[in-house]
Amino acid sequence: MKQALFATGARGWRGATITAALLAAAFTSIGAQAADPIKIGVPVGLSGANSVVAPSVVQSAQLAVEEINAKGGILGRQVALEVADDGSGAAGAQKAFDSLIFDKKVNALISMETSAARNAGLPIVTRGKTPFIYTSFYEGRSCNRYMYVDAWVPDQQVAPIVDYFMKQKNAKTFFLIGSDYAFGRGMLDFTKSYIEKHGGKVVGNEYLPMDGSDWTPIISKLQAAKPDAVITSTAGGAPNVTLTKQLRAAGVKLPYGNLAVDEGTAKSMGADAEGIYISGSYVTNIDTPANKQFLAAMQKRFGADLKTPNDLSVPQYEAIYLYKAAVEKAGTTDPAKVIPLLAQVSFDGPRGTIKMDKQRHTPLTMYLGQVQADGSVKVIESFKNVDPGEQCPSLK
């Protein structure tokens, strides 16, 4: 019995060694052709508050990377995507950024984060000297030697709605409602000063804790104050939805500007969302060839799994192309060379021509839209090249 085993064993061993050698040769030859891929790290909220929108962001990134690779990559090298979960918060972001920069050794980080996550990741970005393109709209004025922002800040988003209300709806008094966190307060602080600068009056400015869902006392105050219009900036997801529901349930029919809702959430709000005014740098109805091409490509690539592209996922797509342009212009992935060039390159994307040349931030075309009965967003007005204002004066 043993002898028989040995016999097959010996033959087996020989065969295995030959196969292994062949495979090794095959792999190394493939490997030799590949050369180091350029790695782009995407730390994003796969779990936590951002987990609803994260899949759309990842899809945008995937499409961009696949399109680039199909055309030969960047500087002849293929691009690889490394996605890490930042838990939508500080602790998770530290782990994710650490993992991407020091373990996976990515060449650049391109993603959207919550502000807490972004702030937690910045020291690690600085330590790792890695270029970071932040693709999420936020409260503004976050500055770091290694970071660029290609999404909007309050200075760009608020004006369209307030101007429209004041001019077209003759609104003079405003009531502001928000969630008590950095973004909510930042947006509404800016809104308040903008309104007052343009001759309007803020008759109420109320905040609920971030996870609060009972807007009753605030709605009561709203009704007592009898304003001409209401503008809100709540945390995404549940607070947005509950506020809208409760406003409608209380019979509030004023012009309602929502600074924090996107098409997808608006659609899921159903009938309650009808009539809400939103302002953003992207809506799916944008009628440009670049956008139509983008949407078609997304539909083809993801089919039934497609997550509606939105104002958080499209900047991701464009940012990856911007990075490509900067690397090609620099001729290298060396951060010291790439970073200054990120302000000089531009890309024609679904949102128009994107160039991050205003103190690390980006002038954008902003769209004022109104949610229709079927959940879609009708574009009422568009404003070209809205300036982001003084974001990082010390970082020219």
Place this chain on the structure above:
Amino acid sequence: MTLKNGVAPAWRTPVVIGVAALAVLALGSVVLPTFLVNNLIRAFLYAALALTVDLLWGYTGILTFGQSAFFGIGAYAAGLVFTHAGFSLPLAAGALAAGLVCAWLVSRAIGWLAFYHGASPLYASVVTLVLPIVLVQGIYSGGEFTGSSSGLSGFDSFDVPLEAWFFIAGAFLTVVAVIAWLFVRSDAGRLLVAIRENESRCEYLGIDVSRYKARLMDVCALVAAAAGFLFACVQMVVAPEYAGFVFGTELVIWVALGGRGSLLGPIVGALLIDVGSAYLSGNLPYIWTLLVGIAFVVVIVAMPRGLAPLAANALRRAVPRKRRIAPVAVSFVAAPARERERDDAQSPQAALSLRDVQKHFGSLKVLDGISFDAHAGELLSLIGPNGAGKSTLMRCIADGAQRSGGTVEIGGAEIRKLAPYDCVALGVGRKFQTATVFESLSVAEALRIARYRLAPPAKWQRDTTLELPQPALDVLRLTGLDKIPERECRYLSHGQKQALELAMVLALEPRTILLDEPTAGLTKQERTQIGAIFVALATRYRMCLLLVEHDLDFVREISSRIIVLHQGRIVMDGGVDEVVNSELVRAVYAGESHSDAASTEGGA
């Protein structure tokens, strides 16, 4: 019993291991890859934090969700100072001091709220849950000053390379762990276990449990704040989630999974889960949390000691001839006789004096107008049918807060509303009806806890001798407990537990002892034994004994005086013969009301 002086060098092992750990850390900081180093720095600080949770929960039984709040206070102290005032060495020292002081103040407040005589453990846990919630809302409301939900970042900190931080964080953990180890193994550390197992017994041994718990929490709060400060310095970012209750519950989960009540368990649990999640959670974000949740529930329900004992058992089997740490042998020694005992015989004051003591629950009157005196050397038995109020009366004597009216004096001093531990200081000891000892402690350890008030145990060492007063030694000798000082209480027989508890009460050197049904569950031989002990306590040591008993034969044999209680009132108070032969008493036990019996008796 041989007299052995000297203290076992219990500090040697922990310190040696600590130094070895520091050496490993120094090596690791240069050898390990950067990503792992970064993760471990955070994990070390979390592990130190988990240790504080274990000390409070695993050892002492205080389930706390609030250690994250103290961590957050330390971290935000650094973050706020460095962001708004800049960074410099004096500022850093100031920030650390501010963080520690703030944590200490908050801990005092929590201690006042949660730890007081009669507080329920559930309430204490609830308070520790509310603390981080309130703190986080405070941070959110702070707007630009505190960074609100985004946290604070971009501030300067110590310019120290990561490898050095690795060593610093690891050293912090090592120092905390070694100190905790020394404390927990010491004689004083056994008190933590005693509190966890039987807080009420501790109070009746004269230990101010609430104050002890509050001080333990103060110390743990300071350690947590220090860990938070270091964390902010190395990470250069602070966020509200580090102070929140989700993080607080995560700490509890790590301790539970790693093994509560051990020191290595929480450290391993924290390190493995935190570092593991850094590697794994990216690949499976939802599943990871689900797995941890499932493991947590399984461990709580089926393996409350955590996974550490499993690992320890496996280790023991893998390393067969591991030298087991020999328990420190303890021998009992007679304590020097106290001045008091000689004074007692001359003192004219009653050992116990009750005047019109009342107790009612709502409209139900359980005790009404109880008045009597008891003197040194008396063996007074309290008898009466069920529901007469005997146990209630015992409680009213030993705990000042219990009675609804009247006065109780112990040795001439009024007990007013004093808690049990203060009543013990006045000279009364109470032996409970069910033998309440400390299951996990050994006989010697339990007795040492009993001596806590008179002879505080060593904080960092383990004594090999224990002084006990002669009466206690007599009881131990008589029942053979003096031969088995290292046996765990859970392995004692019922009679042995009763004897041990009696010895513990005697160790308090009380002048008055309250005994609640001491013969319950004893064999005839044990009853005779204990009867002889009681008589000796009264006659030889001049103590005043107050017994609640149902066994009338036992009562008749040993008592010098009997009080009969019926429906909350004293119906008879006199010598043994008088009471035993009384018609009234027979009627009372037969169930008639005492006024009927009195008329039958003819006004005896």
Place this chain on the structure above:
Amino acid sequence: MLNLGLDVVTTAAILFIVSTGLLLVFGVMKIINFSHGAFLTTGGYASVIVTQAGLSWWWGIPCALAIGFVLGMAVERFIVRPLYARPLDAILATWGLGIIVGQIITLVFGRGVQMVESPVTGALAVHGAQYSAYRLILVGVALVIALALGWLLNGTRLGLQTRAVIMNEALARGLGISSTRVRFMTFCTGAALASLAGCLITPLASVDPNMGVPWIVGAFMLVLVAGSSLVNLAVASAVLGGAQVLVSTFINPVLGGLTIAVLAALLLRIRPEGFARG
């Protein structure tokens, strides 16, 4: 002024509805069921299932009750029962369960916020003021629940046994009452009530895997203050809920969110029995 009064009453009603299940479990079993939030969430998702299947929202009520009851059976048998003697551990185990249920719901339904159409939309005109009709309906619902529970506890044999176990479990067992069965039924009923509450609040709030979490702390503070009496719970809901509304309205909603927890903690420190008679 009228608005404020209505706010107080409706808030109290909602708090009462959310807390009754917890009260029942706490009164009988003396443990705090930290998975209460998870049961609220399952009730919310019951609404989602029902409305997505095309049925009227009202079918969500029996659906939620059934799901809650069945889930409660499993939880009591496997998690709570082994921990009778370890109440603090029961808190932890039920908290862990809450995490598990949250994750499972996330896996099945996705993390997104679901919308459930309100069965009663719009506002009612009340003395000149507009007030949400559904909130007013909930006051009525709270009364119905209170009466139903009251009848269950006082008018049925099981209710009598439950009250006996609440007052003195050892004695009840001595009299032949199966306290195991009483605990089992109580937990299932408590879970069903929690699920019902979750279903009832969906028209006011959104449905997402963590919708139950913000209610937990407030609910059990109310229960701790109320002890084991339904009447006390109503009083606590009114007093503490009213305080919450007043603080939210006149000071700021952030402090308002903390009011119930902080007031209850202070109240219990001063008077550990809460509102119960001493």
